[in-house]
Amino acid sequence: MSEPVPVYEQTYTDLTISTNGLMTLGNDTVGYNPRESPTQENTVLIAPLWSDYDTTNTSAPSVYYTKYEKMDKYTNLTKKWKSYLDSDFTPSWAVEAVWSLVPLYPAELNDETQNVTFKAILLTDGDRTYLIYEYVQNNMLNNDAFKPYIGWNANNGTHIFWHPRSGNVSATDVFVENGNAGPGIWVWPLFDPTQNKTTGSIRRCRAWINSEINKPTQNVSLQCPCNFGQAQSDLRFKINGTCANLAHPNGNGYGLHCCYDDSNTAAKNSFLTSPRGPSAFYRYHPSNSKHQSDDLDALTNCCVVESTCDTYYKYRPVPTCSCNPSGLVSALAFGSPHIKTFDGLDYTFAGAGEFIMIQTSNGLDVQGRLEYQWIEGDTTRENQNTTIFTAFAVRNRGSSNITIQLNEKRYGIEVFVDGIDVTSSFNGNSNFDQLYTDMTLYRKGDCAVIVMTNEFSAQFCPVKSSLEATVMTPGNVVLGTKGLFGNANQIKSDDLTLPNNIVLPENSNQQAIFEGMKYWNVSEDVSIFRYPPGLSSKNFSNPAFIPSFLEDNLAGQGSSIATICRNKNTNNRNFKCEYDIIIGKDEPRANVTVEQEDTFVNKIIQIGKNSPCLKGDLIYNVTVNETFKTYIEKPNGTVNISCILPPGAACNEINDSLIEIVWTPQSSDKTRLGVVVTDSDGNKSPVLDALINMCDL
Secondary structure (H helix, E strand, O other): OOOOEEEOOEEEOOEEEEOOOEEEEEOOOOOOOOOOOOOOOOEEEEEEEEOOEOOOOOOOOEEEEEEEEOOOOOOHHHHHHHHHOOOOOOOOEEEEEEEEEEEEOOHHHHOOOOEEEEEEEEEEOOOOEEEEEEEEEEOOOOOOOOOOEEEEEOOOOOOEEEOOOOOOHHHHHHHOOEEEOEEOEEEEEOOOOOOOOOOOHHHHHHHHHHHHHOOOOOOOOOOEOOEHHHHHHOOOEEEEOOEEEEOOOOOOOOEEEEEEOOOOOOOOOEEEOOOOOOOEEEOOOOOOOOHHHHHHHHHHHHOOOHHHHHHHHHHOOOOOEOOOOOOEEEEEEEOOOEEEOOOOOEEEOOOOEEEEEEEOOOOOEEEEEEEEEEHHHOOOOEEEEEEEEEEEEEEOOOOOEEEEEEOOOOOOEEEEEOOEEOHHHHHHOOOOEEEEOOEEEEEEOOEEEEEEOOOOEEEEEEEOOEEEEEEEEEHHHHOOOEOOOOOOOOOHHHOOEOOOOOEOOOOOOHHHHHHHHHHHEOOOOOOOOOOOOOOOHHHHOOOOOOOOOHHHOOOOOOHHHHHHOEOOOOOOEOHHHHHHHHOOOOHHHHHHHHHHHHHHHHHHHHHOOOOOOOEOOOEEEEEOOOOEEEEEEOOOOOEEEEEEOOOOOEEEEOOOOEEEEEEOOOOOOOOOOEEEEEEOOOOEOOEEEOEEEEEOO
């Protein structure tokens, strides 16, 4: 049967109809010797009129059935029996078996004289099942050989019914006497109406499928990061164990649940591609109230059986990952105060006041505040030679407005959303995750992360009495932006563009950069910061401030500074670190500056990696003791192949582009079959993890 039929606490997917007036759910029973108990386990006996009939060599008799699928309240069979059933019951599936003019054995003696016509009907909504017997015509004329069994046995030791006349000559009276539902009609619920209903999974799944049919076609272009390292680096995703969830709904309101291998195999940390999860696409992001019912509950209900589970994944396809770079561009503001633009230009800008970091024609604004540095975080040692970032404000056109700033003692952050102070909630909940207008704010350790509908994301972290800002966004979101983070056009040489469109050379010294870029200062009319009552951008502006510049102070410095200030990744001299020591007079901050830059660079490298990709079937139908072969396409070139195989399977590279897997399963035990490859740069492919449908003949 296409849908399971529940009978009390069990469900059945096989139905046998016998010419001898008997049906069975589960294992088949076709015998002509009636009895009250099935001979096999997991078998429900349904005996409307079980006897020894003969339908061979007869003129008119027949035994047939009609199967009804996708039923509703307007189906004729539903309308015929509706009054006999619970008022809230509408069958979705039914079978009606008819024994028409069937004679007793032998047919050559009883055809056209000793015969009967009767029906048995099963109706289910996937939750509850009803059984109906209808006795239509009796032409048995005082035949002492006719002693049919009438009743049913659910084979659970409790739920059994046998008619008092069952097995007697008087059993034919059922055609004329009143049944429990009228003359010649018997109706039974094959469930306990006094107990909670069974799960109702199939019924609810079917209703869900009907609702999905009427929804607009999904454009599922969302993709997961291809490995766990990429997911950890991508601010758009929030880590949960070995999975990563899209932190904010995309423009269609969708969500993603991306999961990664946690086994002690070569596949560890690779994206899991199995067609039945655990990675998942959600039509409704978890922030939407419909997510539980329309994504999670629907999965639970539909995957009770294979057919509806397949339908669920038709509407909720498991996401893929892109083996190409993510297309994200990133920028960083950190230290005292150093900037990495979207296009990769490094410079130091020690302004004093509030400045435009990002300003796009589409209404995306990010602004940063620079104030005097405290040497080694000491509030009594203000360094008036340089500044550090102490606050940032973020807003997109139509979105909430968020200000994140260092607290009064500069050891933590304060958060304001649309002017409302949410600091207490944010700092008091390590799992803070809140949806606002067109953006989500969540907590990541001591940091605040913002993710917008356009996939713009930014992280703000308190570091050594300063505020670090990391921005990650699809390139098209900030293409042509203006401000201290550059133009995001993949041209590093024009990142020092001034408001009047004059472009400073990318190798300009710090003084030239300061004198030009200070004109990106924020005026009162464009500020998006939240201010305490009575304050404005003027209170933070200091037009007369001129910082110290590294080029004026390098002479006479010992070689030890150059030794200390080296990038760990490249061992190149780090002038930002030297600035923090010489101008900032803060060696601990200088050490952190090197760490911050290395961490950022590693994230960019991780996100920008290509992943080798495999192509092959994700669903395998295999049979115990039969040899199974499949072929998987791999990238050309040298890759290390790792196969996760069941016992007895073999995995071989047969040429430069194909991997062959050969397997003769010895049992139907659940197992795993997956392949992952690693390229010469150490980049892993997603796991090609197959769903195995096992048949044991």
